[in-house]
Amino acid sequence: MFWQILLGLWMTLVIAGAFLYAPPAEGLGELSRIAFFHIPVAWVAVLAFLVSMINSVQYLRRRNLDNDLQAAISSELGLAFAILATITGSIFAKATWGSYWNWDPRETSIFVLLLIYGAYFALRSAIEGEERRASLSAVYSIVAFVTVPFLVFVAPRVYYSLHPDPLVNTRGSLDMDARMLQVFFASLLAFTGLYVWIYRLHLAIARLGLKVGATGQTATSGHSEAHTKEG
Amino acid sequence: MATRSYGWVSEVSAVWRKDLRAEFRTKYAINALIMFAVTTLTVVSFSIGPYAIAREVMAALLWIILFFSAMSGLSRAFIHEEETRTVNALRLSARPSVVLVGKLAFNISLLIMLEAVVVPLFLILMNLHIGNYSLFLLVLVLGTMGLAGATTIIAAIIAKASSKGALFAVLSFPILLPLLVMAINGTKLAINGAPVAEGLPEVRMLISYTVVMVTASLMLFEFVWNE
Numbered sequence: 001m002f003w004q005i006l007l008g009l010w011m012t013l014v015i016a017g018a019f020l021y022a023p024p025a026e027g028l029g030e031l032s033r034i035a036f037f038h039i040p041v042a043w044v045a046v047l048a049f050l051v052s053m054i055n056s057v058q059y060l061r062r063r064n065l066d067n068d069l070q071a072a073i074s075s076e077l078g079l080a081f082a083i084l085a086t087i088t089g090s091i092f093a094k095a096t097w098g099s100y101w102n103w104d105p106r107e108t109s110i111f112v113l114l115l116i117y118g119a120y121f122a123l124r125s126a127i128e129g130e131e132r133r134a135s136l137s138a139v140y141s142i143v144a145f146v147t148v149p150f151l152v153f154v155a156p157r158v159y160y161s162l163h164p165d166p167l168v169n170t171r172g173s174l175d176m177d178a179r180m181l182q183v184f185f186a187s188l189l190a191f192t193g194l195y196v197w198i199y200r201l202h203l204a205i206a207r208l209g210l211k212v213g214a215t216g217q218t219a220t221s222g223h224s225e226a227h228t229k230e231g
Numbered sequence: 232m233a234t235r236s237y238g239w240v241s242e243v244s245a246v247w248r249k250d251l252r253a254e255f256r257t258k259y260a261i262n263a264l265i266m267f268a269v270t271t272l273t274v275v276s277f278s279i280g281p282y283a284i285a286r287e288v289m290a291a292l293l294w295i296i297l298f299f300s301a302m303s304g305l306s307r308a309f310i311h312e313e314e315t316r317t318v319n320a321l322r323l324s325a326r327p328s329v330v331l332v333g334k335l336a337f338n339i340s341l342l343i344m345l346e347a348v349v350v351p352l353f354l355i356l357m358n359l360h361i362g363n364y365s366l367f368l369l370v371l372v373l374g375t376m377g378l379a380g381a382t383t384i385i386a387a388i389i390a391k392a393s394s395k396g397a398l399f400a401v402l403s404f405p406i407l408l409p410l411l412v413m414a415i416n417g418t419k420l421a422i423n424g425a426p427v428a429e430g431l432p433e434v435r436m437l438i439s440y441t442v443v444m445v446t447a448s449l450m451l452f453e454f455v456w457n458e
Binding site for chain 1: 381385389391392393401404405409410412413443444448455458
């Protein structure tokens with residue numbers, strides 16, 4: 001309970017800091033404030049993808065269905081955060097470049113991430129039997145992860161990027177004002193904390209579901225029940 | 232070691248020949264592939280016939296046709312085994328890596344047969360002149376390898392799932408996107424008559440993509456196959 005309250009207060013501070021404390025960026029003006037929310041959300045979407053992939057590898061090595069559960073939960077959260085990142089990015093794009101969507105490299109990569117998550121869940125819902133579902137979706141998740149570096153390299157070759165420089169850019173310098181940096185890193189921490197909290201909550205519920213199912217029936221059918229509840 | 236690796240190669244070619252023979256008995260996959268490609272090509276050619284479109288767009292059209300045709304037929308290699316219930320026999324008689332590479336070779340053969348029909352037809356119907364044929368062929372061949380290399384393991388995955396047909400394209404597209412972008416870029420250069428040296432970055436990326444995908448497939452295939 002202590003951590004949730006702390007997280008709540010921290011998030012409040014971040015929101016207040018993003019609008020009141022941090023100065024607007026040169027050139028972009030007040031629009032730059034969306035970066036305090038957009039970048040952390042996008043970061044969490046990628047982090048969730050990574051956690052899901054690591055759990056998939058662990059599942060294939062140890063054959064523990066709990067890893068599969070974690071991979072699925074992380075993917076669900078990743079999908080939610082990827083949608084948020086897409087929407088916030090799209091709003092920013094409309095305000096600065098004049099159109100909601102123009103296949104900027106970063107828009108392309110987040111869109112492909114959305115497609116991968118979508119395909120992952122489509123695959124999961126199409127397989128009967130949780131062990132088969134676990135290992136096939138784990139394999140897909142790894143194969144999809146392997147292609148991401150190619151996309152990162154390939155996409156900028158086709159469309160020029162209008163996206164503001166990444167925070168840690170190729171020149172190795174930070175373009176942010178000290179106060180902006182404080183808010184930015186606080187926000188990064190807040191959103192990562194939010195992810196960890198929801199993740200653990202989800203996991204606890206799913207595990208409890210397993211236990212409840214296991215008392216009446218065999219452990220395996222209980223697992224599938226928990227999975228359907230997960231959706 | 233030499234005899235073992237020879238044994239592996241001959242086993243792979245046995246799987247490949249088995250699939251080719253089974254395919255030529257029914258001609259199911261190749262008919263589906265070619266008819267799908269010709270239909271798509273006709274639709275494309277018919278609908279944009281009256282308009283003059285930029286030559287660069289042709290490269291994208293060609294690869295879209297090849298992508299969707301591949302989606303209509305390449306999953307066949309594994310679905311066929313499930314449908315005829317020969318999976319267990321194959322699992323007993325061949326190692327996973329042999330099965331994967333054999334099926335991969337079969338899928339590459341299918342795609343080459345498809346391209347032998349569709350690409351010339353495309354060039355004729357779209358009245359397209361290629362500036363640099365050697366770069367064009369190089370990109371086409373490497374793109375084919377990558378297409379087959381990435382989708383063979385997806386085909387193995389969806390063979391175990393329900394609603395196979397729709398799922399194959401859904402699962403393949405995000406994975407194939409980098410390949411398609413590279414292949415379209417390379418083809419564009421070839422159409423414009425760029426020298427091979429200018430297309431080298433694309434060629435290099437296509438090769439490394441294929442190598443990475445085939446390696447990952449080899450490492451992961453066992454988990455799919457023994458499921």
